[in-house]
Amino acid sequence: MTEQRKTPLHDLHLELGGKMVPFAGYSMPVQYALGVKKEHEHTRTACGLFDVSHMGQVLVKGESPAEALESLVPADLVGLAEGMQRYGLFTGEDGGILDDLMIVNAGDHLYLVVNAACKEQDIAHLRRGLPEHEVEVLDRGLLALQGPKTAEVMGRLCPEACEMVFMQHGRFTIEGIDVWISRSGYTGEDGFEISVPAEQTEALARRLLAEAEVEAIGLGARDSLRLEAGLCLYGHDIDTGTTPVEGGLIWAIGKPRRRGGERPGGFPGADLILHQVAEKDHRRKRVGLLGEGRAPVREGAELFDAEGNRIGVVTSGGFGPSVGKPVAMGYVTIDQAEVGTTVQAEVRGKRLPMTVSKMPFVTPGYYRG
Numbered sequence: 001m002t003e004q005r006k007t008p009l010h011d012l013h014l015e016l017g018g019k020m021v022p023f024a025g026y027s028m029p030v031q032y033a034l035g036v037k038k039e040h041e042h043t044r045t046a047c048g049l050f051d052v053s054h055m056g057q058v059l060v061k062g063e064s065p066a067e068a069l070e071s072l073v074p075a076d077l078v079g080l081a082e083g084m085q086r087y088g089l090f091t092g093e094d095g096g097i098l099d100d101l102m103i104v105n106a107g108d109h110l111y112l113v114v115n116a117a118c119k120e121q122d123i124a125h126l127r128r129g130l131p132e133h134e135v136e137v138l139d140r141g142l143l144a145l146q147g148p149k150t151a152e153v154m155g156r157l158c159p160e161a162c163e164m165v166f167m168q169h170g171r172f173t174i175e176g177i178d179v180w181i182s183r184s185g186y187t188g189e190d191g192f193e194i195s196v197p198a199e200q201t202e203a204l205a206r207r208l209l210a211e212a213e214v215e216a217i218g219l220g221a222r223d224s225l226r227l228e229a230g231l232c233l234y235g236h237d238i239d240t241g242t243t244p245v246e247g248g249l250i251w252a253i254g255k256p257r258r259r260g261g262e263r264p265g266g267f268p269g270a271d272l273i274l275h276q277v278a279e280k281d282h283r284r285k286r287v288g289l290l291g292e293g294r295a296p297v298r299e300g301a302e303l304f305d306a307e308g309n310r311i312g313v314v315t316s317g318g319f320g321p322s323v324g325k326p327v328a329m330g331y332v333t334i335d336q337a338e339v340g341t342t343v344q345a346e347v348r349g350k351r352l353p354m355t356v357s358k359m360p361f362v363t364p365g366y367y368r369g
Contacts, residue, residue, distance in 0.1 A: 002025070004022050004025065004026055004027040005025055005026045005027070005054075006026065006027055007026060007028070007053035007141065007201075008053055008198045008199070008202055009051045009053060009141070009202055010027060012205060012206070013029045013051065013216075016032055016216050017033045018030075018031070019031050019032070019218070023219060024054055024115070024117040025116065025117070026054040026116060028219055029051070029216070029218040029219065030220045031218040031219075031220045031221070032215075032218055034215060036224065037221075039215065039218060040221040040224050040225055040321045040322070041322070042147070042217070043146055043147045043187055043217055043221060044147065044225070044321075045147070045148065045149075046149045046213045047145060047146070047147035047148075047150050047152075047153050047211070047213040047214045047215070048145075048146050048214070048216075048217035048221070049143060049144070049208050049209060049215070049216050049217060050145075050146065050217050050218075050222055051141075051143065051205070052143065052193070053140075053141040053142045053143075053198075053201060054116035055113050055114065055115065055116050055142055056113065056114040056115070056116065056118075056119030056123065057111070057112070057113055057137075057142065057195060058111075058113075058114065058122075058123060058126065058135060058136065058138065059106075059111055059112075059134075059138065060112065060133055060134070060135055061108070061109040061133060061134040061136065062130070062134055065110045066078050066105060066110060068132070068133055069103070069110060069130070070263065070266060070267065071130075071266055072090055072091075072125070072126070072130070073088040073089055073091070073101075073103070073267060074089060074244065074252065074253040074273065075088040075089070075103065075252060075253070076254025076255065076256045076257060077105070078256070078263065079254065079256060080105045083105065083106075083169055084104070084105055084167060084168055084169065085102055085103065085105075085169050085182050085184060086102070086103050086167070087102060087103075087252055088101050088103045088252065089244055089249065089252055090125060090268075091244070091268045091269040091270075091273065092240055092268055093268045093269055094240075094269055094272070095243040095244075095269035095272035095276075096241055096242060096269070097238045097240065097244060097247065098121070098125065099115050099118040099121075099122050099234055100232065100234055100252075101113060101114045101115070101122070102182070102184070104182065106169070111169070111180070112126075113142070113193075115234050115235075117234070117235060123135060123137055138195075139198050140195050140196060140197055140198055141195070141197070141198050141200075141204075141205075142193065142194070142196070143196065143204065143205060143208070144187075144191060144192075144194075145191055145192045145193075145194065145214070146185045146190075146191035146217075146225075147187070147190070147213075148189060148190060148365055149213040150189070150190055150191045150192060152213065153208065153211045153213055154192055156211070157175065157207070158174045158181070161183070161192060164183040165367055165369040166183055166184065166367055168182070169182040174194075174207070177197070179195065179196050179204070180195040180196075181194050183367060186225075186226045186229070187222070187225040187226060187229060188226070188228060188231070188360055188362055188364045188366075189225075189364075189366075190365045190366060190367045223318070224318055224319075224320065224321060227316050227318060227320065227327055227361075228320045228323055228362045229361075229364065230288060230329065230359025230361060231360075232249075232286075232329075233316055236315050236316050237316055237329055238286075242286075242331075243269070243272065243276060244273055245276035245282050246276075246282050246284055246285060246331070247286050248285060250277055253273065253274075257270075258278070259277070259278050283333060283334060284312065284331045284333055284334065284337075285332065285334055286315070286329060286330070287329065287332055287337050287356045287357075288327070288328075288329055288356065288357040288358060288359035288360075289303075289317070289328040289329065289330060289345070289355065290323075290325055290327060290355050290357040290361070291325055291326030291328070291345070291352060291353075291354045292325070292326075292352070292353055292354075293352075294319060294325075294326065295352060296326045297314055297326050297328050297354065298318065299314055299315055299317055300314065301314040301317065301328075301330075301345045302345070302346045303330060303332055303336075303343050303344065303345055303346075303354075304343065304345075304346065304351065305336055306344075308344075311336045311343065312331045312333060312336070314329070314330035315329055315331065316328060316330075317330070320361055320362075322362050323362065327361050328345070329359065332356070337356060338356065339356055339357060339358055340355065341356040342354070342355055342356075343355075
């Protein structure tokens with residue numbers, strides 16, 4: 001049995017009563033004493049602190065790093081302004097998604113954040129694909145401060161960071177600790193993701209938790225929050241068998257990278273992906289699903305049309321505390337993907353009605369200035 005890795009906050013999680021579970025090779029807190037539902041609600045109404053130090057943090061250095069990385073991702077990175085962050089996808093030769101990631105233009109280099117479960121393969125992929133560039137793996141902690149009161153908290157500790165807007169990135173100091181902060185997160189709320197030297201992560205986490213609005217939040221609430229926000233979890237809602245178009249992520253393919261753009265293609269799987277973008281030639285699509293009653297519809301539940309034909313599967317699902325209904329996302333055939341369509345989800349031998357719905361299920365609170 002492989003020993004679980006620990007983040008710099010492991011001892012603090014135990015001190016706070018975190019219920020630890022294995023996740024992506026790490027020992028991580030799924031919840032604390034508040035419980036998943038109250039942690040979720042606290043993040044939606046006040047401010048939650050998440051340990052996301054298991055994520056991979058990487059620098060890409062060398063000549064024209066943005067242009068180079070465009071050979072691996074379909075995002076417009078050449079057009080990404082310094083100090084801004086963009087969502088990206090590593091694609092495979094068959095058009096599938098190898099991972100999703102965040103990319104920051106940090107001036108003379110790029111700063112990437114990749115998923116914990118994929119980080120070793122992502123780093124190898126970067127080094128193979130960018131042999132002329134240095135790929136530096138960082139030993140840093142990563143904290144996500146999320147919720148409508150986050151700016152109030154950050155305003156006391158680092159008011160300069162509050163001048164940033166959604167998806168902006170900067171380098172700051174919080175009480176003597178050098179931090180890299182992006183105004184972003186994965187809950188649908190306003191918030192900041194804070195990269196901090198590993199040895200100072202616990203001190204900063206304790207300082208944030210000392211603020212009255214802030215509670216420690218575990219993986220359980222992180223999952224229900226991102227689901228309500230309509231955000232994908234890699235390995236569940238998107239994977240190597242899913243193209244960006246099927247996954248509803250056409251917006252992550254920069255316009256200059258599409259047919260007729262300034263720099264079309266040039267990334268793995270471009271022929272298939274750009275064909276699907278231009279011709280809308282795909283047979284299934286990721287959709288949001290709203291249930292009735294209170295019974296949650298979980299990942300793996302099969303979906304059927306009115307005639308009883310199997311049309312897809314749920315990839316993420318649960319009860320949405322902020323929505324007050326079961327929420328899910330999954331894949332259905334194109335002819336069943338229109339908003340308002342009623343489908344049936346099979347749960348323990350029963351068919352429960354769900355309605356294809358727009359995502360996100362909650363109104364985003366991102367700060368755009």
